[in-house]
Amino acid sequence: MNWQPIYAVLIFTSTLVTYLCALKIDSTTVKSKKKTYLTASLIINLGILFLFKYYNFFNESIFGLLNDWGIRMTLPNFDLLLPVGISFYTFQAVGYTIDVYRGDIKSEKHFGIYSLFVSFFPQLVAGPIERAVNLLPQFKEVKVFNYQQAADGIRLMIWGFFMKIVVADRLAIYVNSVYVVPENHSSITLLVATIFFAFQIYCDFAGYSNIAIGCAKIMGFDLMTNFKRPYFAQSCAEFWSRWHISLSTWFKDYVYIPLGGNRVGTIKNYRNLLITFLVSGLWHGANWTYVIWGGLNGLYQVIYKILGISPKRKKTNVSINLVYIGNLLLTFVLISFSWIFFRANTLSDALIVIERMITAQGSLFLGDKSSFVYGLFAIVILMLKDGYDEFYPNGTLFFTSKLRPVRYISYSLVIVLILLLGVFDGGQFIYFQF
Incomplete structure (x- = not known):
């Protein structure tokens, strides 16, 4: 947000999408529906990551190769600033959705607690990439100072x-x-x-x-x-x-x-x-x-x-x-x-x-x-x-x-x-x- 206030929408979108998809996965026993919600979560989250981090790279590489073969095609590059920590929080949120889909954990109902899991400030920008099974339960514990x-x-x-x-x-x-x-x-x-x-x-x-x-x-x-x-x-x-x-x-x-x-x-x-x-x-x-x-x-x-x-x-x-x-x-x-x-x-x-x-x-x-x-x-x-x-x-x-x-x-x-x-x-x- 310090660089581009609008970038707060990205981590909010990632948080909201994985939260809702996990709830939907947990709410149905139909395998095909579970897979649909998981696929939606993956496409949206990895799609955002691709756009901001990889679009220009693939655009230049693919059309550069086509140009070498005599096929002249171009798409414009996007002048986008790479949001700090996007690879880390995207992987953490996507991993949570996959864990819910596999049945390794139950979906988190409390949106505030789940949001804290995605955006926990000590490890937000460069990891460690935490697992929900380890970190989510800790947000529900009463914390008392321990020397x-x-x-x-x-x-x-x-x-x-x-x-x-x-x-x-x-x-x-x-x-x-x-x-x-x-x-x-x-x-x-x-x-x-x-x-x-x-x-x-x-x-x-x-x-x-x-x-x-x-x-x-x-x-x-x-x-x-x-x-x-x-x-x-x-x-x-x-x-x-x-x-x-x-x-x-x-x-x-x-x-x-x-x-x-x-x-x-x-x-x-x-x-x-x-x-x-x-x-x-x-x-x-x-x-x-x-x-x-x-x-x-x-x-x-x-x-x-x-x-x-x-x-x-x-x-x-x-x-x-x-x-x-x-x-x-x-x-x-x-x-x-x-x-x-x-x-x-x-x-x-x-x-x-x-x-x-x-x-x-x-x-x-x-x-x-x-x-x-x-x-x-x-x-x-x-x-x-x-x-x-x-x-x-x-x-x-x-x-x-x-x-x-x-x-x-x-x-x-x-x-x-x-x-x-x-x-x-x-x-x-x-x-x-x-």
Whole structure:
């Protein structure tokens, strides 16, 4: 509404349509009628999303292809501002309708409570994409201030601010300066910038998720965990069980499984994986770079399955050995390579990055040396914290120490690091654009 007051109509329409369709689905036992109401909900909601996010992309791509074939046809593009959070609240509302259709939950009769579910402010603009079965019942509970919940929420928010302001925004300075003109940089510079971006996007989005989850927790609401130290994954499949978990599970439940999942033949299972990841790539943005990024991650899943590579993680603390380190590094390399397409401004830029990463000799570009060093220091702190949480999930050091002085010193140190090393230039969250 701050940008365009009329845009409030969009989230209201999405809320009203899914609310009414869910009521209608619940009010009839006729399968065909249920399917009709579900279809209406999907068409209206995904139609709005398509118009604002994908119409121009498909218009240019299709008619550009026809033009290459000598068929001259054009439709005008729409100069529309992409509403903040539209992909997130649309998926959350659509998921609710599907859950009611499947009989997993009953429709919510109270329009105010349902509206709050769609527009709950901590996670409205960038997730986690919540499920109705988890969040809706919490709006009906009487909330009483709970000290422990508030303390847990504040801890999450402090760490989220560290991830965003100290790590992500600090690394962004270097990454942006390199990726804006990749043709001017050497292979070592492009390699470092790509590695930095892997940590930048992780801390940017996981930082937001921690802030959102912590904010909700202070008020007595429990949102789902969205990240679980993804760069400690030993396979690409495990990576996606740790990264943007709310979206990954959404695509699994509402795209992959309806396509047949792994209950079909081998070839169809590969097809289902590729389709799911291609749709996931397109969800992130109307650009071929995102489609290729999604397809590449789908291809990783297929190759792992073909080769029968499925590293098993022990239920107890993970032992560090050469196999573990090898799996971890291979996964990081593959995921980081795919991030090139995610970060590059255009497809041609992505290809330039890959080509020059292989062929371009030269020294390492440091840019602002102090900022570069601060970025490295922040990554070290991040990985020490994630490493401790990974290997000692029930550990009681630092933030979770049983000794109050140790906890307070830990909080103070992180806050001091935020104030000393943080970048306070109003840097936008990457996932706000989706």
